[in-house]
Amino acid sequence: MKEKWLVEAKYSSYIIGLKILKRWHVISVCLSNAKVAVAHGQMNEAELENIMLGFLEGEFDVLVSTTIIETGVDIPNVNTLIVYNADHMGLSQLYQLRGRVGRSNRIAYAYFTYQKDKVLTEVAEKRLQAIKEFTELGSGFKIAMRDLSIRGAGNLLGAQQHGFIDSVGFDMYSQMLKEAIEARKQGKEIEDIAPFEPEISLKVDAYIPDAYIHDEKQKIEMYKEIRAISSSDDLSELQDELIDRFGTFPDEVENLLTVATLRYIAEKERVSSILEQGNKIELLLTEERSQKVDGAKLFELANNYGRSIQLGTEGNQLKIAYHATREATHKRYQTVMAFMKKLETVNRD
Secondary structure, three states: OHHHHHHHOOOEEEEEOOOHHHHHHHHHHHOOOOOEEEEOOOOOHHHHHHHHHHHHOOOOOEEEEOHHHOOOOOOOOEEEEEEOOHHHOOHHHHHHHHOOOOOOOOOOEEEEOOOOOOOOOHHHHHHHHHHHHOOOOOOHHHHHHHHHHHHOOOOOOOOOOOOOHHHHOHHHHHHHHHHHHHHHHHOOOHHHOOOOOOEEEOOOOOOOOOOOOOOHHHHHHHHHHHHOOOOHHHHHHHHHHHHHHHOOOOHHHHHHHHHHHHHHHHHHHOEEEEEEEOOEEEEEEOHHHHHOEOHHHHHHHHHOOHHHEEEEEEOOEEEEEEEOOOOOHHHHHHHHHHHHHHHHHHEOO
C-alpha cells in the first residue's frame, strides 16, 4: 500500500539518513515500482545537479539524501519527509529539514525517527519535543530561543561553551550581559553601574488594545520587542512587523512606539525625565550630563526653536521646557525627539 501510494499519488518524498548508499539500495528494493534517486555531498556538481533537476521535474518519486538538502531546496511537489536517526541532529537542522516539505497548498508530512527501544539523551528528547511542539507558521524565532535554552548561551569571550540561561531565563540573561558590557566599557564593577531608567510621563494612552492583538502571549512578546527598541532601525523594523502581522496599528500603539522612542533617546542622551504638563514638555538632564554641556552651544540650539524652548536649572541639573501651544500631539513629540538628538552637538570640546 505504501509503495502504491508513493507512486500513484504523484507526490514526491525525501528520505534523509546516514549510510546513504545502503539505504538507497534497501529502499529501491522495497519500493520496486517507485523511481528512487540518491543525492549526497561526495557527488560532483554535475551529477548532483542532474539528480535534483530530475527530481524537480518528476523523473523520480523518492530522493534518498544526506542532510545536504536542508537549505536552498524548494520543490513544491514534495509532500513527505522521513528522517532517520533524527536524535543525532541539532534543533535548527531539524527545523531546516522540516521546511523542505509543505511548500505548496498540499498537506505535508514530516516524520523524525530514531531507533526502536533506544533510550534518548535528555538533550535529544528536548530537541524532538521542540520540533513537535512548534509547528505553526513563523516558529523560527521560538525554535531559536528553545535551542538557545537547551544548549545555553555559552561564554562569549572564552573557550568554554556552556551556559546557565535555564536558571535565569533568556530576558534576564540578556539584561545581565548588557550590564556587564556597560560596566566593562566604563571600567567599573557591575555593582557600581546603576540601571538608567528615564521617567516618562505623557498625556496619551499608550498600550496594545485587545482588538488589535487578541492573543495574550503574542501581546507580551510585542511589549518586550517595543521595550527593546534602541535605534531608529529597530523602530522601523518593528513598525513593519506590526503592520505585516496584525495590520495598521491604532493610535494607542503609535503612542506606545513614541514612548519607546523617547525612552531610548533619553537613555542615550542621559535625560532623566520627560514630563508633559498641559502644553509644556519638560526635559531634565542628569547632573553628570548637565556638566558636559557647553552653555553657549545649548543657547544657540535653543534659539533655532524661537520662544518655544526655555532653559533653566533644577539644582545642578539642566531643565529644558518646550512649549507647544498650537502643535498637534504627535508633532510636538517629534519636535522633542529631534531636539534631544541634537543634544550630542552641545557637548564641551
